[in-house]
Amino acid sequence: MNDPKSIIEELKKAVVGKDNVLIMVLLAILARGHILLEDIPGVGKTTMALAFSKALGLEYHRVQFTPDVLPSDIVGFSLYDREKGEMIYKPGAILCNLFLADELNRATSRTQSALLEAMEEGNVTVDGVTHPVPDPFVVIATQNPVGASGTQLLPDSQLDRFMVRLSLGYPRPSDELELLNRKQKGNPLDGVQCIADRKGLNGIRLAVDNTFVDKKIMDYAIRLSNATRTHASLLQGASPRATLAVVSMAKAAAWVQGRDYVVPNDIKLIYPATITHRLILTAEAKASGQTAEAVLSDVMAHIAPPSVRG
Numbered sequence: 001m002n003d004p005k006s007i008i009e010e011l012k013k014a015v016v017g018k019d020n021v022l023i024m025v026l027l028a029i030l031a032r033g034h035i036l037l038e039d040i041p042g043v044g045k046t047t048m049a050l051a052f053s054k055a056l057g058l059e060y061h062r063v064q065f066t067p068d069v070l071p072s073d074i075v076g077f078s079l080y081d082r083e084k085g086e087m088i089y090k091p092g093a094i095l096c097n098l099f100l101a102d103e104l105n106r107a108t109s110r111t112q113s114a115l116l117e118a119m120e121e122g123n124v125t126v127d128g129v130t131h132p133v134p135d136p137f138v139v140i141a142t143q144n145p146v147g148a149s150g151t152q153l154l155p156d157s158q159l160d161r162f163m164v165r166l167s168l169g170y171p172r173p174s175d176e177l178e179l180l181n182r183k184q185k186g187n188p189l190d191g192v193q194c195i196a197d198r199k200g201l202n203g204i205r206l207a208v209d210n211t212f213v214d215k216k217i218m219d220y221a222i223r224l225s226n227a228t229r230t231h232a233s234l235l236q237g238a239s240p241r242a243t244l245a246v247v248s249m250a251k252a253a254a255w256v257q258g259r260d261y262v263v264p265n266d267i268k269l270i271y272p273a274t275i276t277h278r279l280i281l282t283a284e285a286k287a288s289g290q291t292a293e294a295v296l297s298d299v300m301a302h303i304a305p306p307s308v309r310g
Helices: 004-011 019-030 045-055 071-075 109-113 116-121 173-183 198-209 215-230 240-256 264-278 283-287 292-302
Strands: 035-038 060-064 076-081 086-091 098-102 123-126 129-132 138-143 164-166 234-236
Touching: 004 019, 004 045, 019 035, 019 045, 019 138, 019 164, 019 198, 019 240, 019 264, 045 060, 045 098, 045 138, 071 076, 071 109, 071 123, 076 123, 086 129, 116 123, 164 264, 198 240, 215 240, 215 264, 215 292, 240 264, 264 292
Parallel strands: 035 138, 035 164, 060 098, 098 138
Antiparallel strands: 076 086, 123 129
């Protein structure tokens, strides 16, 4: 898996006209992050997750979240084994490489929180016993727009654990026509080939980890985060976890572009997708029709990037 372009080309066999979203998801995976896809049903969120699992050779599990899904369905449970005379752990759906949490915001808060330990620490704890999740481990969660039937807001603590929030949106008419043509020949997912493996993915993640970040770049990321914390239109700005996510995503962006060092444009490329979902507008800002995206654009326009060769 030395050429990210070959991965994107493989994914494009199943996902039409969404190259930018595919790139951002790949960056988040390489940066060891989790992905939140917020969109209406039927635009290809599940298809994209399946395509990534096939192209990267990842074991894949999917749970359709509804109010009756229990935490034990996600993390597993202990069952008494009469022959052995002891409790035996039965793994839950989250014990895989790529876990698709479909329509996460339809689940109860208790079930949503079952994901938190796995997403943050790479473990699940059942009956006081900790079990590691496989390596690599990625959560791709989807949620319908707030206000859709049966949905509820994800808690801020959970939103902050997603490295990026993305939206596929409706396809262009030409892309939708291409999708229809491909469907006449069978399931486009059947054409996606495995061109990587878990060992290769972990090797790339290590290379991304080792990508150089100058102190000026770190300072730039901190200044951007601090500007969101003091902005008059924001009740809540970017957390320190968000700043760490920005740097990790920028390192992945640098590696994908063939560099072993980060430049300011890497930060600019990934910043909106990495930060917007973590911001909370004040009541006055909402009433005046402002959006988190507009506020973030204002922040980026007023914080000067450093002069770093690249």
